[in-house]
Structures are given as structure tokens and as C-alpha cells.
Amino acid sequence: MAFLTLEQITFALGDWQLRASVQVPQGHCVALIGASGAGKSTLLSLIAGFETPDRGQILVNDVDISSFAPSQRPVTMMFQEHNLFAHLSLYDNIALGCHPGLKLTATDRDTIDRALAATGLSELSSRRPADVSGGERQRAALARCLCQKRPVLLLDEPFASLDPRLRQQMHELVDQLRRAHGLTVIVVSHLPHEVARIADEVIFMHEGSVKEQGPVDITLGDPQSPELRDYLQFTGGE
Amino acid sequence: MRLSALWPGGFAVFFLVAVVGGSLLTVVLQFRDSNLVEVLSDTYLHSVIRFTLWQAMLSTLLSVGLALPVARAYARQSHFFGRHTLVMLMGLPVVMPVIVAVLGIVSIYGHNGVINQLLRVTGVAPAFNIYGLSGILLAHVFFNLPLAVRLLLPAWEQIPGESWRLANTLGMSSSQLFRFIEWPSLTSFLPGTLVIIFLLCFTSFAVVLTLGGGPNATTVEVAIYQTLRFDFDPARATLLALIQLALCATIALAMIRWLRALPISQGLQLQTKDRPDCQALTYRIQDAVLIVASTLFIGLPIAAIVVAGLQGPILGVILDPVLWQATGRSLGIALLATSLASLVALGLAMTARRLVLEYRKPQATDIALWVGSLTLAVPPMVIGTGLFLWVLMTDMPQMTTLLLIALVNALMVLPYALRSIAPVLINSGRHYHRLCQQLGLEGWMRFRLIDWPAIRRPVAFAAGLGGALSFGDMGVAALFDTSGAITLPVMLYYRMSAYRFDEAAVTALVLVLISVLVFWLLNRTLGRWPS
Known part of the structure; x- marks a missing residue:
């Protein structure tokens, strides 16, 4: 079906x-x-x-x-480019998937941590998009998609x-x-x-x-x- | 189309229509009392219009004509110690209060200035008279040569490194480089630069008022001021304002295709490593002479202000409460004007972005920039005339007069604010609009988290620049100043007119220092304001 x-x-x-x-x-x-x-x-x-x-x-x-x-x-979508806000850390970019105003609950933080772990970004979460590789940027975008739970x-x-x-x-x-x-x-x-x-x-x-x-x-x-x-x-x- | 979503732009347009439309309506209503035929056949009026056009044309040609070789020198010598500082110095006359710069110019080129003293001692040439057309041209070149240099430098930045390498392999001479590589790039920047400088000189007020030196060297703007303040002839001032409006609108419309947002550059993106003529000794000497001469031309009046200010009766001037009352008024006007201009610019830019991205109206960006640049076609002095007449009719309290000065200054500052904010906001939208839509980032949340970090620096720069310009502006403030509530630039003008040059020098220094402080504080505070 x-x-x-x-x-x-x-x-x-x-x-x-x-x-x-x-x-x-x-x-x-x-x-x-x-x-x-x-x-x-x-x-x-x-x-x-x-x-x-x-x-x-x-x-x-x-x-x-x-x-x-x-x-x-x-539905959630990853674009060809500009999937992350350049001025926010990877963590904040991912957290936007939980709450668009970044008002996070304990459950949200747990979700973000799991998404970071699933995409292998736990160590890089405080970095900004410009400070990581292209592959890591796309991983972060993917982690956010996971947080959106769609x-x-x-x-x-x-x-x-x-x-x-x-x-x-x-x-x-x-x-x-x-x-x-x-x-x-x-x-x-x-x-x-x-x-x-x-x-x-x-x-x-x-x-x-x-x-x-x-x-x-x-x-x-x-x-x-x-x-x-x-x-x-x-x-x-x- | 959801009209409610376009309210920020709607508010901005309402503000512009209310202030500009209201003042123009007042002018037009007063115009009914004028004897059109009599005024139009006035030979003095003809000579004023002729002189306005003539001085603007000469000033533009001189400024841009001299700026071209200076800009080329900076472009060719793209790496030398102090270059960055010298290019920054070129930006100083743009933000400097006109009346202060005039004082500096008089100190160097005036009757008792350094140049004339040298001429007298050496007997090389007769003493130079700064009042009249020569003084106006000198001051306009002082303001606009550096502006033209900074507007033209991006033309060289656009030339790719490959072009210089190719020229190298072809063995091109310096003149061939100019003809085949530099000139084609310059042609896309020159018309806009010429138009902007022509309009600035055409509507120049404080320079002509202070250096004009009588009826033979008066522009329409100064004639409006004199008619209102000295002849107290509102009917004639109305007609002059309408003539100025018609002239500016015609010029702006005729030249609209060349008037686009020109980037102001410090020339740091130049790729001239492989330029064939940049190492030749002849050209290095030639460039050095041009750079030193232009730096002295701009730097000497500025240095003169500082020296004269420090030698003046500092304590007597700064302990005078009247100075600080005037400073307070000017600060209030500057802060209100720059806040209003920033809000209106933000409203126009946000609505333009929505129209571009959601309603597929790509022309909205240009329309917003044009709406915000209304003061090019409707000069502040014309708006000021309308508001002045309105004040006369309604018997407004003094505070309201200061508010009206701030309104006109907001309109004057608006083009700078809009051209700084709109491109960044729209560009940020182009990058992130879909992502924001998908994440549900809207309204205040989107502004706080996404838009503000992007526009924080341009807003801070525009607010700093607008604040400094508004703080040092004398034009409309001089027109309105009828009840003793003078602003700091007007106080300086009065001291200069009364030949109290020692007090004027200290006042000028205070004005410059506070202008710089206003720029620095607004730029720094807003530039770091957290989201």
C-alpha cells in the first residue's frame, strides 16, 4: 500500500x-x-x-x-546547498529541528544527542558550518532532519x-x-x-x-x- | 496575495507618503498665491539656476577627472605599507560634517590660509580667493574626489588576474592596458559615479552657503534658504522649491538607468600581481606623487581642524552650557533620524524580500531601493520648505520643529540605510527562505535567530553613518532654526559667520569628535547586539 x-x-x-x-x-x-x-x-x-x-x-x-x-x-527536505545557517553552531542548527525558537526541553536535548551520535558529529557540535568539512555539514543537516521526526x-x-x-x-x-x-x-x-x-x-x-x-x-x-x-x-x- | 503580510513595507511607504507628500502638498497649496509669470521672468532666478547647473557640472568633472588617475594609482599599487589607512582616509570626507570641512578648507586655502601665505611669501602667484565659484569647486572636489575614488576602485577589482597575465604575454604598454582592459571595466562604474556626484553637487547647501560669497554664486537650495530666512517670502520660496523639485526629478529620471547601487570599496580584492606596468619605476613614481598629493589635499584641511581646535579657547567653549544644549539637540535629532531611517529601511527590505521570494516579483528589490531613494528626486531642502511652511501655518511648539528636522534627516539617511540593509536581507532570504519555511521559522523568531545576525553589521554601519551624517547636517536645521533652539552645526556656522574663528575651531573639533563617537558607538553597539 x-x-x-x-x-x-x-x-x-x-x-x-x-x-x-x-x-x-x-x-x-x-x-x-x-x-x-x-x-x-x-x-x-x-x-x-x-x-x-x-x-x-x-x-x-x-x-x-x-x-x-x-x-x-x-516531510523534511535537504537542499543542494544552504542546508545550515552559517552563523549558528552545528548543535543549534540541529536543534532547530526540535524547536524553531531553540526553546529546548530535556527530551529535545536527548533527541539532539542521539541524532549527533547517529551521524557521528558528537565531537563537532559546537563548531560552525564553516569550520567543518562538506561531508560533516551534510551530516549535520541529516541530523536535523532526524530531529524533525518526519x-x-x-x-x-x-x-x-x-x-x-x-x-x-x-x-x-x-x-x-x-x-x-x-x-x-x-x-x-x-x-x-x-x-x-x-x-x-x-x-x-x-x-x-x-x-x-x-x-x-x-x-x-x-x-x-x-x-x-x-x-x-x-x-x-x- | 495576502496583503496583511506586507505591512512592514506598507508602514514604510505610508511614512514616506505622509512626510514627502504632506510637505509637497503644503508647497503646492502655497504656490497658488505666487505670481508665476513675474517670478519666472526674474533674471536673478535664471542666473541662480544657471549657476546651480554650472557649478554642479564643473564640480563633477573636476572630482571624477582627478579621481580617475588617483584611483588608477591605488589600483596599480595594490600593496604598500599604509595603503589600507590611506584608502580609509578617503572615506572620511563622506562622513565629515560639511560645515567642519569647510572650516578646514578655509584654514588651508582661505585668505589667511597656509597656501595663500606661501603664495604671498614666494610671490609665485597672486593670492587665491576662496569665496565664489573657486571655493565651491574646491570644497566639492574635497568631498567628492575621495568618494569617486572609492566608487571607481571596484572597477579594477572586477578585472580578473588572467587579463593582466594575457596583457603581459602580449607586451601591452600602460596606455594600452588602460584602453583595452581598464576602460571597458570602468565604463560600467563611471556613469553611476558621475550621476551620484552631480546630484550631490547640485543639491549641495552648506558649501555654497558658506563659500558662495554673494548673489553671483548662489544655488537654488541656498536661494530657498535666503528667501525664507532673510527675505521671509514664502511665496517665492515655494516657487524656488518647486523649481528645485522639477530640476532634481528631471535629472534623476533622465539618469535613472545609470543610477544603481554602487559598491564602495577599499580596493582590497585587486588581482594585480601580474600587471605588466606595476613595477616600472616611472609609474611607481607617478603613482606615489598622485597618492601623496591626493592625501595631502584631503588630509591637510582635516589636520588644520584638529590643530586649530587644540589651539583655540578650549575651556571657554566646552564650559559653555549653550554648546551642550545644542549638542543634546543634535544628538536627539541624529538618534531619532537614524532609528526612523533604519526602521523604514527594514520595513521596505522585508516586504521587498517577501515579494521577491514568495510572490515571484523580482523587480520588488529595485522598486524598494527607488522608493527609499526618493530624496534624490525630492531634495531634503524642498521637503524642509514644505514642513517650514506647515510650521508657520500651524504655530508649532519648538519641540515639534526639532522632530520635523529629524524627519527630514531620516529621509536623507534612508538611502544609505536601505542600500546597506536590503541586499543583505534579500540575499539571506535567497539562501535560507525554504529552510525557514520548512522549519517553521517565522516572524519575530526568524528575525531574531536568522535575519538579525545577518543584518546586524550592515544595520550598525548604516546607523553609525546615518547618525554621524545627521548629527553634522546643517541644511534643514539652518532653515528651521528660528526660535533659538540651535543645533551644533548651526552654532558653528553662526560662529564662523561672526568671524569668531577661534571659538569656531574648538566647536568644529567638538563636532567632529562627537560625530566620530556617534558613528563608533552606534556601529559598535548595534554590531555586537546579540540575537
């Missing part, structure tokens, strides 16, 4: 239009792939509530969240700027946290073969539409549409 459902969503931005119907089961990880301008980030923005669909519904656990503000949705995690290429080894480590951490916390994850990537390792399913988008959706090995192993074949050829995913 689907946990996250996008029912006949349409969204227009000038001449460009996005049309999508997607179903994601609870606890699954879906890799969202496609060329630049295919609509991957827009689709995530619609789920997160930064954009409002022109038509259609977004359901999480059968509740229509289309009219909810981003902070009211059972069942859907959207990743909009947050690891794109990291080197391949760090990227792999981050994907493994996401996979580990997903399993431990029962998160439903949608991860956008330009590198299908990399996310294929942690994803259960792949959604291929092309010019604002979902072209193919299915299990990773079948979809990537035997692409049906010429667009996906073409895309995989250029991204080294085939």
Missing part, C-alpha cells in the same frame, strides 16, 4: 508543465533521475510545499497535505558537491538511518548507478513527465523508453 501518493499532479511554470502520478510505499527509497530541467526538483518542491500544484492531490498516509504549509507537512525525507542532490567516496558514505548513512527510523526517502540524483545501491525503486522523469517507474534492477537494467536509454548512456548508468 502506498504511503506517499501524488495523484495526477499538474504544475505549470510559464510554458513548462509538470505532470506526475507517483506512489511510494512506506519505508522505501526511491531514486528520482532525469536530465536537468526534467522536473525532479520541482516535484520535490511540490511534495515539500514550496510550490502549490495547479491540480491534483498529495497524500501522505491517506491525508491530503496539498494545502499544508511546509512546516506542517510530514516520516518522509526528500534529498535534492545534497551530496552532489562531495567527492565520490564521501558521496557513497553519505548514501550509506541515509540508507542506515532510513532503515533505523523507518523513513520513506526520495533522492534526486544525476548519477543513477550511485543511488541505485540504496534505492528500491527508480522514477525517471523527462520534460516534466514521469516516463518510467519501477524496481531499480529492472528499470535500469532493461529501460523501455528511448529517453531513459539515452539518459543512461550519457550518465554511465548502463
Whole structure:
């Protein structure tokens, strides 16, 4: 049964239009792939509530969240950049996930400590984002997502700027946290073969539409549409 | 669109409309009593307008023309001991009270100044008369040459290191470097610099009032002041104010495409390591001469103020309670003006950010900057005239007059505050808006935790600069000062007019010291204010 459902969503931005119907089961990880301008980030923005669909519904656990503000949705998102406030320590950045005014209870502090431990940042919590590495910054953003305790995690290429080894480590951490916390994850990537390792399913988008959706090995192993074949050829995913 | 979410900008616009619109309405209502044909055919008025344009044009050409080689010298010699301090010195005339600088200029270039004494002793040239057009030009160059240098330096910062390396491999001469590399970069900075300086000179008041030296060297702003204060002819002052408004609005509109937010730089981001001509002895000597000459030109009047102030009757002046009463008034005006300007700038910037990020209106940033820069088209003296007439009609108490001076000063300071705060606030929004939305960071919580740490320093700098400028401003305060409640700059002007130069020198020093203190305190206190 689907946990996250996008029912006949349409969204227009000038001449460009996005049309999508997607179903994601609870606890699954879906890799969202496609060329630049295919609509991957827009689709995530619609789920997160930064954009409002022109038509259609977004359901999480059968509740229509289309009219909810981003902070009211059972969804959290990591962006390509600016995931942390540069002037706050890693601890405060993570703590914002518990209370946006940083008024923390003992339970909140406990949650933050566990998130820090889970992401291996306990020793670095007092540092500012500029004083840690790119990988540690993304770990902190991930720790905050954990503190938000929301069942859907959207990743909009947050690891794109990291080197391949760090990227792999981050994907493994996401996979580990997903399993431990029962998160439903949608991860956008330009590198299908990399996310294929942690994803259960792949959604291929092309010019604002979902072209193919299915299990990773079948979809990537035997692409049906010429667009996906073409895309995989250029991204080294085939 | 939820209009209630746009209230900070709405409040700011209401404030601007109320003050600017109200004063203009008063001017227009008074205008009905004027005999238009008679005043417009007045040859004196024609000569005043001609002189206003002429001195502004000459001042601009001289300031920018001289600033170009000086800026090039600083750009070419990007590393030498004391460079940072010298470039900082270039910023001093911008924040210095005009009336104080005029006193310093008179001490150096005046009838009994150092230069004329040297000329008399050596007999090289006849003594230099500082009053009239020459004095106005000299003072305008004193203020605007350093400003132009700092506005033009970023043009060199934009030149990438690769361009110099390429020029090196092509064996370009210094003039070819200027023609093919520097000039193309300068063309995007020169028009804005020319327009800003032209408008500053066009609306210059204290310089022309003190150095103008009579009816042959009067600008429209000074004519308004003289008509109101000496001739007490509100009808004529009204017409002059409308003429000034029409001229400024026309100039601002005609030049609007060149008027953009220019960064003021200290030229620290220069990549001139591989510039072919920077090590040549000829150019090093040439640059050194330019840098020393410009430093002396700016530094000597400032030094003269300090020396004269320290030699004056210090105790007699500082023990005079009238001085401290005037200081108190000026401080009150400065604090109120800068607080109001900061609040209005913040309101406009926050609403512009919301319009840009939530309602996809990218033009909102420019509109906000233009609304806040209204004083370019509607000069403070015109607004002051309207408010002056309003005070006459309503018989306001003295305290209200000081409040009105603060209002006009707030409008004068607003462009600085807005140009400091708005880009940082909007940029912070571009980075963090979605993250804030997702975390539910809104309203006061967002301002306290995210916005204030980002804008704290620009707000502090703008408040410091605005406070110092407002504290030292004489223009509108001189216009309003009718009931004995003088401000410190006006007190200095009166002492200079009465040829009490020794007392004036000490007063000037007090004014400078408190201006610096106001800047330092506001900049430091707000810059460290915790979130």
C-alpha cells in the first residue's frame, strides 16, 4: 500500500508543465533521475510545499497535505546547498529541528544527542558550518532532519558537491538511518548507478513527465523508453 | 496575495507618503498665491539656476577627472605599507560634517590660509580667493574626489588576474592596458559615479552657503534658504522649491538607468600581481606623487581642524552650557533620524524580500531601493520648505520643529540605510527562505535567530553613518532654526559667520569628535547586539 501518493499532479511554470502520478510505499527509497530541467526538483518542491500544484492531490498516509504549509507537512527536505545557517553552531542548527525558537526541553536535548551520535558529529557540535568539512555539514543537516521526526525525507542532490567516496558514505548513512527510523526517502540524483545501491525503486522523469517507474534492477537494467536509454548512456548508468 | 503580510513595507511607504507628500502638498497649496509669470521672468532666478547647473557640472568633472588617475594609482599599487589607512582616509570626507570641512578648507586655502601665505611669501602667484565659484569647486572636489575614488576602485577589482597575465604575454604598454582592459571595466562604474556626484553637487547647501560669497554664486537650495530666512517670502520660496523639485526629478529620471547601487570599496580584492606596468619605476613614481598629493589635499584641511581646535579657547567653549544644549539637540535629532531611517529601511527590505521570494516579483528589490531613494528626486531642502511652511501655518511648539528636522534627516539617511540593509536581507532570504519555511521559522523568531545576525553589521554601519551624517547636517536645521533652539552645526556656522574663528575651531573639533563617537558607538553597539 502506498504511503506517499501524488495523484495526477499538474504544475505549470510559464510554458513548462509538470505532470506526475507517483506512489511510494512506506519505508522505501526511491531514486528520482532525469536530465536537468526534467522536473525532479520541482516535484520535490511540490511534495515539500514550496510550490502549490495547479491540480491534483498529495497524500501522505491517506491525508491530503496539498494545502499544508511546509512546516506542517510530514516531510523534511535537504537542499543542494544552504542546508545550515552559517552563523549558528552545528548543535543549534540541529536543534532547530526540535524547536524553531531553540526553546529546548530535556527530551529535545536527548533527541539532539542521539541524532549527533547517529551521524557521528558528537565531537563537532559546537563548531560552525564553516569550520567543518562538506561531508560533516551534510551530516549535520541529516541530523536535523532526524530531529524533525518526519516520516518522509526528500534529498535534492545534497551530496552532489562531495567527492565520490564521501558521496557513497553519505548514501550509506541515509540508507542506515532510513532503515533505523523507518523513513520513506526520495533522492534526486544525476548519477543513477550511485543511488541505485540504496534505492528500491527508480522514477525517471523527462520534460516534466514521469516516463518510467519501477524496481531499480529492472528499470535500469532493461529501460523501455528511448529517453531513459539515452539518459543512461550519457550518465554511465548502463 | 495576502496583503496583511506586507505591512512592514506598507508602514514604510505610508511614512514616506505622509512626510514627502504632506510637505509637497503644503508647497503646492502655497504656490497658488505666487505670481508665476513675474517670478519666472526674474533674471536673478535664471542666473541662480544657471549657476546651480554650472557649478554642479564643473564640480563633477573636476572630482571624477582627478579621481580617475588617483584611483588608477591605488589600483596599480595594490600593496604598500599604509595603503589600507590611506584608502580609509578617503572615506572620511563622506562622513565629515560639511560645515567642519569647510572650516578646514578655509584654514588651508582661505585668505589667511597656509597656501595663500606661501603664495604671498614666494610671490609665485597672486593670492587665491576662496569665496565664489573657486571655493565651491574646491570644497566639492574635497568631498567628492575621495568618494569617486572609492566608487571607481571596484572597477579594477572586477578585472580578473588572467587579463593582466594575457596583457603581459602580449607586451601591452600602460596606455594600452588602460584602453583595452581598464576602460571597458570602468565604463560600467563611471556613469553611476558621475550621476551620484552631480546630484550631490547640485543639491549641495552648506558649501555654497558658506563659500558662495554673494548673489553671483548662489544655488537654488541656498536661494530657498535666503528667501525664507532673510527675505521671509514664502511665496517665492515655494516657487524656488518647486523649481528645485522639477530640476532634481528631471535629472534623476533622465539618469535613472545609470543610477544603481554602487559598491564602495577599499580596493582590497585587486588581482594585480601580474600587471605588466606595476613595477616600472616611472609609474611607481607617478603613482606615489598622485597618492601623496591626493592625501595631502584631503588630509591637510582635516589636520588644520584638529590643530586649530587644540589651539583655540578650549575651556571657554566646552564650559559653555549653550554648546551642550545644542549638542543634546543634535544628538536627539541624529538618534531619532537614524532609528526612523533604519526602521523604514527594514520595513521596505522585508516586504521587498517577501515579494521577491514568495510572490515571484523580482523587480520588488529595485522598486524598494527607488522608493527609499526618493530624496534624490525630492531634495531634503524642498521637503524642509514644505514642513517650514506647515510650521508657520500651524504655530508649532519648538519641540515639534526639532522632530520635523529629524524627519527630514531620516529621509536623507534612508538611502544609505536601505542600500546597506536590503541586499543583505534579500540575499539571506535567497539562501535560507525554504529552510525557514520548512522549519517553521517565522516572524519575530526568524528575525531574531536568522535575519538579525545577518543584518546586524550592515544595520550598525548604516546607523553609525546615518547618525554621524545627521548629527553634522546643517541644511534643514539652518532653515528651521528660528526660535533659538540651535543645533551644533548651526552654532558653528553662526560662529564662523561672526568671524569668531577661534571659538569656531574648538566647536568644529567638538563636532567632529562627537560625530566620530556617534558613528563608533552606534556601529559598535548595534554590531555586537546579540540575537
